[in-house]
Amino acid sequence: MKSGELSFTEENYLKAIYSLSERSVSFDTSTNEIAERLRTKPPTVSDMLKKLTAKKLIAYEKYKRVQLTKSGRQIAIQIVRKHRLWEVFLHSTLKFSWDEVHEVAEQLEHIHSEELITRLEKFLGYPKFDPHGDPIPSAEGELEDGKRINLSEVENGTNCQVVGVMDSSTPFLQYLEQIDIAIGTRLKVVGKIEFDGSMIIQIKKKPQFTVSKKFSENVMVTA
Amino acid sequence: MKSGELSFTEENYLKAIYSLSERSVSFDTSTNEIAERLRTKPPTVSDMLKKLTAKKLIAYEKYKRVQLTKSGRQIAIQIVRKHRLWEVFLHSTLKFSWDEVHEVAEQLEHIHSEELITRLEKFLGYPKFDPHGDPIPSAEGELEDGKRINLSEVENGTNCQVVGVMDSSTPFLQYLEQIDIAIGTRLKVVGKIEFDGSMIIQIKKKPQFTVSKKFSENVMVTA
DNA sequence: AATTAAAGTTAGGCAAATCTAACTGTTTTG
DNA sequence: CAAAACAGTTAGATTTGCCTAACTTTAATT
Numbered sequence: 001m002k003s004g005e006l007s008f009t010e011e012n013y014l015k016a017i018y019s020l021s022e023r024s025v026s027f028d029t030s031t032n033e034i035a036e037r038l039r040t041k042p043p044t045v046s047d048m049l050k051k052l053t054a055k056k057l058i059a060y061e062k063y064k065r066v067q068l069t070k071s072g073r074q075i076a077i078q079i080v081r082k083h084r085l086w087e088v089f090l091h092s093t094l095k096f097s098w099d100e101v102h103e104v105a106e107q108l109e110h111i112h113s114e115e116l117i118t119r120l121e122k123f124l125g126y127p128k129f130d131p132h133g134d135p136i137p138s139a140e141g142e143l144e145d146g147k148r149i150n151l152s153e154v155e156n157g158t159n160c161q162v163v164g165v166m167d168s169s170t171p172f173l174q175y176l177e178q179i180d181i182a183i184g185t186r187l188k189v190v191g192k193i194e195f196d197g198s199m200i201i202q203i204k205k206k207p208q209f210t211v212s213k214k215f216s217e218n219v220m221v222t223a
Numbered sequence: 224m225k226s227g228e229l230s231f232t233e234e235n236y237l238k239a240i241y242s243l244s245e246r247s248v249s250f251d252t253s254t255n256e257i258a259e260r261l262r263t264k265p266p267t268v269s270d271m272l273k274k275l276t277a278k279k280l281i282a283y284e285k286y287k288r289v290q291l292t293k294s295g296r297q298i299a300i301q302i303v304r305k306h307r308l309w310e311v312f313l314h315s316t317l318k319f320s321w322d323e324v325h326e327v328a329e330q331l332e333h334i335h336s337e338e339l340i341t342r343l344e345k346f347l348g349y350p351k352f353d354p355h356g357d358p359i360p361s362a363e364g365e366l367e368d369g370k371r372i373n374l375s376e377v378e379n380g381t382n383c384q385v386v387g388v389m390d391s392s393t394p395f396l397q398y399l400e401q402i403d404i405a406i407g408t409r410l411k412v413v414g415k416i417e418f419d420g421s422m423i424i425q426i427k428k429k430p431q432f433t434v435s436k437k438f439s440e441n442v443m444v445t446a
Numbered sequence: 447a448a449t450t451a452a453a454g455t456t457a458g459g460c461a462a463a464t465c466t467a468a469c470t471g472t473t474t475t476g
Numbered sequence: 477c478a479a480a481a482c483a484g485t486t487a488g489a490t491t492t493g494c495c496t497a498a499c500t501t502t503a504a505t506t
Contacts, residue, residue, distance in 0.1 A: 007462080007463090009462080009463065030483075030484090031483070031484055031485090032482090032483065032484080040463090040464075040465090041464080041465065041466085042483075042484060042485080043464085043465075043466085043484085043485070043486080043487095044463070044464055044465075045484090046484065046485055046486085047462095047463075047464085047485095048463080051462090062471090062484080062485075063470090063471060063472070063483080063484060063485080090339075093346060094339070094342040094343060094346055095342065096338070096342065100338070103336075104334070104336045104338075104339050107334045107335065107336070108331075108334060111327070111330045111331060112330065113326075113327045113330070115319075115323070115327075116313075116317070116327050119317040119318065119319065120317060123316060123317055230492080230493090232492080232493065253453075253454085254453070254454055254455090255452090255453060255454080263493090263494070263495095264494075264495065264496085265453075265454060265455085266454085266455070266456080266457095266494085266495075266496085267493070267494055267495075268454090269454065269455055269456085270455095270492095270493075270494085271493080274492095285454080285455075285501090286453080286454060286455080286500090286501055286502070
């Protein structure tokens with residue numbers, strides 16, 4: 001391991017602390033939560049927290065809750081970025097299904113090479129969201145949270161990108177597949193029908209088609 | 224690490240033993256050679272050799288030389304396979320140069336996922352050689368050593384794939400680039416000129432062109 | 447063949463990451 | 477508010493991979 005680089009394990013701790021903190025009001029988390037997330041035991045976490053404190057990656061005092069420092073968060077975000085870019089690669093390029101990508105991405109996210117990620121991102125066409133619809137941080141760590149809105153709220157003539165669904169029933173997913181819409185699909189709203197809220201949509205240069213209000217209300221997009 | 228899976232370190236030892244053995248007449252290697260290859264010290268190697276012996280991955284007796292067992296070699300070959308497929312990915316897909324791919328592939332080769340390699344190989348179009356012209360073992364561990372011959376020896380009307388060069392001077396490499404020939408390029412010999420040994424070549428559906436005998440003698444291909 | 451040189455192995459130790467068992471602090475609650 | 481429950485830490489052991497120093501075996505050389 002090159003000097004300055006973190007170990008696989010340290011990176012996993014930062015990632016866990018990051019994601020647990022994000023889910024909390026006070027942007028912090030606890031020893032036990034981390035232990036549970038990483039399927040390890042609290043004493044192990046206690047040890048690591050001391051180590052990460054020494055490296056100034058977390059702000060932590062005995063018996064208190066844990067928060068990432070600015071540099072700790074920066075590193076965590078870079079790992080998330082790598083994880084999500086690899087997920088896009090696995091899904092879009094290698095045709096893994098949505099649910100198969102995570103495990104492998106967990107390994108790939110720890111590959112150390114700036115250049116690799118830069119080129120991978122370029123190859124993938126600078127995607128903004130992973131196959132689960134979660135946003136991909138930029139190289140600078142910016143989390144563009146292009147507010148996710150309902151397709152039904154998109155204005156006429158606007159381009160948007162599909163980032164998730166509200167309904168994950170089989171019929172709905174099959175319908176999506178049939179009309180060739182998936183996470184990441186970019187589409188344009190070319191018309192709306194006042195009468196019943198139907199929408200006319202265009203994908204790339206394919207023929208336009210119409211979807212119902214019920215449909216568009218179940219698709220999440222970002223501008 | 225899932226049970227049965229080898230650690231990063233163990234995999235590196237097998238790979239080192241494999242490549243050092245291949246280069247020897249008796250298909251074996253020594254403690255010191257391994258230590259040097261892995262930039263570690265002989266006692267460390269001694270320890271690991273005991274461990275690998277216990278796992279029946281190597282045939283080894285104290286103070287004697289080391290050989291891989293059948294299963295050890297099988298595993299080593301799979302690692303080589305992964306390494307070379309990743310090299311192709313880095314070079315062909317992500318446009319890394321020939322000399323940049325190795326370091327990153329050293330990390331990627333240890334990702335554990337059969338499915339990943341299966342899909343990666345398919346995506347890459349089942350390449351037979353890596354960017355350095357070394358053969359890629361099949362999923363079954365077969366090392367197709369489609370004898371590398373001189374392009375000048377290829378018969379009229381035969382398809383072949385470029386696997387290496389004899390000359391690596393800048394002018395030659397620049398010429399290769401200019402006429403769009405790289406490692407992995409598939410081409411067809413469509414004619415030969417008796418007079419001076421020139422060759423008429425076709426790549427995919429591009430226009431045919433002629434190369435000199437001096438040129439074709441410096442290109443290695445496989446049938 | 448005896449001695450030196452080299453190759454290889456033990457012994458003992460260290461650091462990282464993990465565990466269990468026992469202890470200490472904090473929180474909840476009757 | 478005291479006691480139980482929970483959360484968190486320390487202590488001490490284990491495993492893996494690595495090291496140096498000292499020893500042993502094999503090989504080379506005079």
